Amino acid sequence: MQKLQGRLEICATRRTGYPERMSHTHDHAHTEHHFRATETVRDVVIGMSDGLTVPFALAAGLSGAHVAPSVVVLAGLAEIAAGSIAMGLGGYLAARTDAEHYSNELQREIRETRELPAKETAEVEEVFEGFGLTPEQIRPIVATITSDEKRWVDFMMKFELNLEEPDPGRAAKSAATIAVSYIVGGLIPLAPYFGADNLRTALIASVGVTLTALAVFGGVKARFTGIPIWRGGLQTALIGGLAAAAAFGIARLFQ
Numbered sequence: 001m002q003k004l005q006g007r008l009e010i011c012a013t014r015r016t017g018y019p020e021r022m023s024h025t026h027d028h029a030h031t032e033h034h035f036r037a038t039e040t041v042r043d044v045v046i047g048m049s050d051g052l053t054v055p056f057a058l059a060a061g062l063s064g065a066h067v068a069p070s071v072v073v074l075a076g077l078a079e080i081a082a083g084s085i086a087m088g089l090g091g092y093l094a095a096r097t098d099a100e101h102y103s104n105e106l107q108r109e110i111r112e113t114r115e116l117p118a119k120e121t122a123e124v125e126e127v128f129e130g131f132g133l134t135p136e137q138i139r140p141i142v143a144t145i146t147s148d149e150k151r152w153v154d155f156m157m158k159f160e161l162n163l164e165e166p167d168p169g170r171a172a173k174s175a176a177t178i179a180v181s182y183i184v185g186g187l188i189p190l191a192p193y194f195g196a197d198n199l200r201t202a203l204i205a206s207v208g209v210t211l212t213a214l215a216v217f218g219g220v221k222a223r224f225t226g227i228p229i230w231r232g233g234l235q236t237a238l239i240g241g242l243a244a245a246a247a248f249g250i251a252r253l254f255q
Helices: 002-016 039-064 069-115 117-129 135-146 149-160 170-193 199-225 229-253
Strands: none
Touching: 039 069, 039 170, 039 199, 039 229, 069 117, 069 149, 069 170, 069 199, 117 135, 117 149, 135 149, 170 199, 199 229
């Protein structure tokens, strides 16, 4: 596979004029740093984003309706419970769907390599033609790949379908991560209301702590995605603030 990887790198160089290494560590000890969000990080982002925003907007809306702080806490906890379950279930079903899709495509590729080897071989050749290789260069590479069924199928799954084998326990992990992240995020805007006697004071404290949490969360997310930290923090805080302001304004309007 190392020889094949080396040939793929040469293919990329011929096609673009620049070396595109399959590895991120080069021979002269230069290391490229690229962030590739893991599935767990994406789940945390999904859960925290909604967890910070939705209960915040709910608490602001109820505060605009001048209900007791205890009512805000009770309604907020109910929303966090329902929201975490719904979000976790959504993550579970999404991961299960990905796993089922991969399994179905894998079986289809196995069947096609056995029943339609000429067609599948031609598809392998097309992949390398896209890199600008000549038929003479392609022939030995294709022969190496198609000589082993597992290698052949793995190649087709990755380079033709762009599919990676999912973690078998991904669905349960995704559900738990999203749900817990939602709960953690949702408790932040509700915290000032616990034991509060004055609704206005609790609302002001909730706005301050939640907007700060949103800005920090947005900044951390931006740090990993490559955009300026200040922009990520500002965007996230602005979205959460607008949602809360809309809920508060509607509650006051129809009170």
